[in-house]
Amino acid sequence: QVQLQESGPGPVKPAETLSLTCTVSGGSISTYYWGWIRQSPGKGLEWIGYIYSSGSTNYNPSLKSRVTISVDASKNQFSLKLSSVTAADTAIYYCARVYHDSSGYFFDYWGQGTLVTVSS
């Protein structure tokens, strides 16, 4: 059973960079896509982006200028960096495995989520 666990340093100040890591257990990170989704009261569920184990990425255009997703296969981890954060980036951040079939991408395993608060 694949399990995902988000981790991060905690609260972030405005204008700083949010950094989160997702550790995958119970399976290899190879040959799969891996994604980030966030959930805030104001905007519901929002897809941030995904990465293939080889490193190719696809980002939500609304966040693309500020987002970087990377993968470290040796550690079975992938990471999210979101720069220049504001209070609007306060949300629960989820990492998830992406089920990929026939050019379709949805999420079949999710982490428990981590609340990131942007506050000075």
Next chain:
Amino acid sequence: DIVMTQSPDSLAVSLGERATINCRSSQSVLYSSNNKNYLAWYQQKPGQSPKLLIYWASTRESGVPDRFSGSGSGTDFTLTISGLQAEDVAVYYCQQYYSTPLTFGGGTKVEIK
């Protein structure tokens, strides 16, 4: 972007009765070359992360009880819970994966009447 609109926002159903949740996409999510609808449904119980229930609009994920069913095509979809159980209290979301950005509906909260 494809906008996903769910209705109702919430509904209360008696135990054992049927719950019906609707999801409409702003453009068709039916891919004509393979006749598949690029639509998934998720269940999010209080304090938990979303859980995949259905994909390709009507294919149940492994382990999902058969009281959950998905239907519809093109732009209009329905998630039906036949015989609501207490453990089905949750918020349900649809998601289109026809094109990026991947987008979700606003959610429908299901409660016990």
